[in-house]
Amino acid sequence: MGSHPKDVVITDEHPKTLLYQKHADYIVGYSKKKDDYEFTMTEHFRMSGMYWGITALDLLNQLDRMDSTEILDFICKCQDKGSGGFSPSIGHDAHLLYTLSAVQILVILEALDKVDVEAIVKYVAGLQNEDGSFSGDQWGEVDTRFSFCAVNTLALLKRLDAINTEKAVEFVMRCQNVDGGFGTRPGSESHAGQIYCCVGLLSITGQLHRVNGDLLGWWLCERQLPSGGLNGRPEKLPDVCYSWWVLASLTMLGRLHWINADKMRVFILATQDAETGGFTDRPGDMVDLYHTLFGLAGLSLLGESSLKPINPVFCMPQYVLDRISVTVQIMST
Amino acid sequence: MHGRLKIKTTAEQAAEKQKEREEKRKLYLGGLTKAFDKRSTGTYDEEGLKVTAQLLMANPDAATLWNFRREIILAMKSDDHESWDKLLQGELSVVENCLMKNHKSYGAWHHRCWVMENFPNPPWDKELALCDKYLKADERNFHCWDYRRFVVARSSKQPEDELKTSQQLIERNLSNYSAWHYRSKLLPLVYPPLPDTPHPVPENTLIKELQTVVEAVFTDPSDQSPWFFLRWLVNRQEKNPRLLQTGFISSGTKDSLLVCVFSKPLMQQNIPQISVDDEDVGNNEWHAPDNETYSYVWVVQLKELSEGEHSIAISFNSSTKKSLTVSPGKTSVAWMTELEEELTGLTRSTLEEVKQNCITLDELDPGNKWVLLTIVDVMWALDSYSHQAKISSYLSQLQDLDPLRTKYYADMKSKLSMETALKKHRLTTENDDQFKLNERRLTRIAYSHLLACSKSVDLSCNELSSIQPLKSLVACACS
Ligand SMILES: [Zn+2]
Numbered sequence: 161m162g163s164h165p166k167d168v169v170i171t172d173e174h175p176k177t178l179l180y181q182k183h184a185d186y187i188v189g190y191s192k193k194k195d196d197y198e199f200t201m202t203e204h205f206r207m208s209g210m211y212w213g214i215t216a217l218d219l220l221n222q223l224d225r226m227d228s229t230e231i232l233d234f235i236c237k238c239q240d241k242g243s244g245g246f247s248p249s250i251g252h253d254a255h256l257l258y259t260l261s262a263v264q265i266l267v268i269l270e271a272l273d274k275v276d277v278e279a280i281v282k283y284v285a286g287l288q289n290e291d292g293s294f295s296g297d298q299w300g301e302v303d304t305r306f307s308f309c310a311v312n313t314l315a316l317l318k319r320l321d322a323i324n325t326e327k328a329v330e331f332v333m334r335c336q337n338v339d340g341g342f343g344t345r346p347g348s349e350s351h352a353g354q355i356y357c358c359v360g361l362l363s364i365t366g367q368l369h370r371v372n373g374d375l376l377g378w379w380l381c382e383r384q385l386p387s388g389g390l391n392g393r394p395e396k397l398p399d400v401c402y403s404w405w406v407l408a409s410l411t412m413l414g415r416l417h418w419i420n421a422d423k424m425r426v427f428i429l430a431t432q433d434a435e436t437g438g439f440t441d442r443p444g445d446m447v448d449l450y451h452t453l454f455g456l457a458g459l460s461l462l463g464e465s466s467l468k469p470i471n472p473v474f475c476m477p478q479y480v481l482d483r484i485s486v487t488v489q490i491m492s493t
Numbered sequence: 494m495h496g497r498l499k500i501k502t503t504a505e506q507a508a509e510k511q512k513e514r515e516e517k518r519k520l521y522l523g524g525l526t527k528a529f530d531k532r533s534t535g536t537y538d539e540e541g542l543k544v545t546a547q548l549l550m551a552n553p554d555a556a557t558l559w560n561f562r563r564e565i566i567l568a569m570k571s572d573d574h575e576s577w578d579k580l581l582q583g584e585l586s587v588v589e590n591c592l593m594k595n596h597k598s599y600g601a602w603h604h605r606c607w608v609m610e611n612f613p614n615p616p617w618d619k620e621l622a623l624c625d626k627y628l629k630a631d632e633r634n635f636h637c638w639d640y641r642r643f644v645v646a647r648s649s650k651q652p653e654d655e656l657k658t659s660q661q662l663i664e665r666n667l668s669n670y671s672a673w674h675y676r677s678k679l680l681p682l683v684y685p686p687l688p689d690t691p692h693p694v695p696e697n698t699l700i701k702e703l704q705t706v707v708e709a710v711f712t713d714p715s716d717q718s719p720w721f722f723l724r725w726l727v728n729r730q731e732k733n734p735r736l737l738q739t740g741f742i743s744s745g746t747k748d749s750l751l752v753c754v755f756s757k758p759l760m761q762q763n764i765p766q767i768s769v770d771d772e773d774v775g776n777n778e779w780h781a782p783d784n785e786t787y788s789y790v791w792v793v794q795l796k797e798l799s800e801g802e803h804s805i806a807i808s809f810n811s812s813t814k815k816s817l818t819v820s821p822g823k824t825s826v827a828w829m830t831e832l833e834e835e836l837t838g839l840t841r842s843t844l845e846e847v848k849q850n851c852i853t854l855d856e857l858d859p860g861n862k863w864v865l866l867t868i869v870d871v872m873w874a875l876d877s878y879s880h881q882a883k884i885s886s887y888l889s890q891l892q893d894l895d896p897l898r899t900k901y902y903a904d905m906k907s908k909l910s911m912e913t914a915l916k917k918h919r920l921t922t923e924n925d926d927q928f929k930l931n932e933r934r935l936t937r938i939a940y941s942h943l944l945a946c947s948k949s950v951d952l953s954c955n956e957l958s959s960i961q962p963l964k965s966l967v968a969c970a971c972s
Contacts, residue, residue, distance in 0.1 A: 195518075197515065200521060204552065204554060205554075252556075253556065297556075299560060299563065299603070299607065300607070301603045301606075337678075338674075338725040339721055347639075348639050349675075369758040369787045374905075381901050393670065399495065415901075418898060418900055419898070420897045420898075441494070441496065442496075445496065445497055446498070451494070493962070
């Protein structure tokens with residue numbers, strides 16, 4: 161006991177304060193390096209990349225540095241005329257993952273009128289299966305992440321009536337495990353990312369009472385390692401994206417205080433790259449937009465005052481959800 | 494995007510790397526253009542398969558390329574069994590090459606599922622061998638575990654066989670959480686639980702599993718995974734909501750409330766049939782505090798009652814009925830069942846054994862948080878009331894031992910304090926509507942629904958940060 165072979169060491173070399181401006185510059189700079197190898201190799205999830213960057217910039221109060229005309233033009237080109245869904249990039253196929261990202265950006269930029277909303281609703285509803293689950297696209301991959309994407313998208317569009325939410329909830333409950341967590345499909349092992357999706361779905365649909373808050377809350381707070389970082393499953397390495405999946409889930413369960421926030425903050429700050437700006441998965445790795453958003457989002461949930469407050473379910477700035485009057489359920493303890 | 498170490502390089506190395514990546518980028522973009530061109534012209538040929546295979550080797554998560562491959566394969570499908578089989582076999586090799594590049598690629602694993610479902614006679618045995626191979630390389634790869642479940646569900650493999658597999662994997666490495674998880678899923682399939690018991694498996698299986706896992710934690714108490722499994726076995730799993738309390742809150746003939754408190758939140762339509770003097774209370778007459786759809790507490794305002802005794806009858810089903818006698822102006826609260834479901838004598842004695850074993854383990858290897866957590870759970874499961882002082886002191890030890898989660902343990906102490914206060918209140922002053930919870934260092938109000946029938950709750954001098962749960966105090970509100 162006491163030894164944690166699967167953890168990292170944080171030293172004085174690692175950043176201790178929030179490198180606010182560096183992150184904003186990193187995000188703005190990223191979208192300008194279109195000829196980079198990395199930019200090319202991430203084209204297949206570009207829409208999500210844009211959502212990560214835009215949300216992060218908004219949290220940093222610098223959304224106005226993005227060229228919203230260029231962004232909206234790109235998004236419009238990605239709506240598939242046939243299915244109504246959004247592709248990650250031009251030439252790629254529509255998928256629920258990128259449909260959610262597109263809708264999130266459109267809601268942040270107040271530009272839903274630029275796209276065919278009815279077609280999006282039809283696309284999402286068409287992907288619900290008989291058992292209540294959702295396929296990611298017409299090729300049939302089922303995953304509770306996709307259930308969350310569907311419910312999240314329709315909640316933002318205020319069209320949850322288009323699907324059978326009762327069945328969607330039933331399916332998610334079939335993915336619950338004895339440790340209180342949730343997995344990809346019935347039978348799958350609990351995983352913090354999947355838990356975030358399932359608890360988020362239950363929060364949106366007002367069904368959080370189906371979760372045993374003490375049991376799942378305990379499993380989630382057990383993700384914190386001596387370094388302060390959180391892992392996504394027992395006996396795994398910590399990773400900054402889990403600070404979001406776990407902290408957001410604990411917030412929904414009304415149990416965020418079950419982890420040590422000071423140590424969590426130290427870990428997240430240590431994953432910043434002082435040279436390039438941006439956050440990495442673990443101290444000393446390469447930065448990317450994904451970990452940059454989830455690093456900032458985690459800090460925001462912990463109450464970092466220089467960042468805009470974030471909504472734990474939608475992972476969007478709270479003011480955006482207030483603006484469209486979308487509320488979520490938080491468990492009372 | 495995970496685990497890419499940042500390496501310090503000289504300017505020369507950086508330039509070299511840049512050149513190399515630029516070449517790779519051009520090659521990738523060239524292939525992508527070619528593939529997209531073919532697709533847009535509806536050209537489904539061998540070359541398309543070749544180009545996409547190369548691209549996917551470089552980037553197995555590019556979903557659209559897998560989609561294109563599937564379109565090509567379907568276009569090339571022939572009635573000839575042998576050539577169709579060969580085509581699909583080719584796909585399996587492509588997937589395997591991509592998995593070698595990234596064994597956690599969603600796209601590659603999904604493509605494998607798709608291919609297998611298209612085989613006229615799917616070679617499931619080979620797939621099980623593939624799972625064994627990948628789980629040997631990474632025993633926690635949840636993509637491979639999910640694929641294994643996919644294969645098992647379609648092959649002739651029985652849950653019993655898989656239970657043996659989980660056993661072998663656990664024996665190979667006790668800290669294989671995925672294998673313990675698999676076991677927790679298989680056990681209830683092989684040994685279906687009996688209705689109306691708080692356990693996930695029948696008693697004899699439960700006892701056998703408890704003994705085996707205790708043996709495992711004795712082998713190496715620092716492995717976390719078996720402890721999670723043990724906690725699951727020790728704790729009760731309540732399946733259906735039970736009616737815990739019925740309260741008749743009355744200040745006179747014209748003002749009487751009937752309150753029902755359940756062990757789990759339920760909907761209005763699921764409230765059992767209740768009648769007052771043989772007249773049924775309609776389901777839609779019940780309301781929940783805060784108008785919640787799912788609630789632990791349901792309340793109905795009764796119409797005027799005459800002086801004297803009245804009878805309230807509750808039917809849970811056709812065979813189980815309970816009744817109580819009430820009088821207007823006199824509040825009475827009745828417990829309908831125990832706070833938690835009863836354990837059988839055999840389970841009880843096994844849990845006692847587990848408790849003794851863990852106490853021994855704590856003496857041999859002091860300061861192991863998992864041992865202490867398990868003692869807490871077992872004592873709690875056996876009888877929280879008589880073990881209160883001990884459990885509380887173990888929770889204090891845990892706070893010192895595991896400072897990251899000190900507030901979790903504080904909340905558990907509060908839960909324990911509340912639970913024992915409720916039990917004590919019930920034992921000594923069942924009908925006293927004064928409930929004292931002051932000076933208990935409570936950080937939260939657990940079981941707040943069980944305060945619903947109390948006319949006065951003293952929560953002074955605690956460490957509460959939220960009184961939101963107090964919304965269920967309907968009796969306080971009415972008096
Ligand atoms: Zn990560």
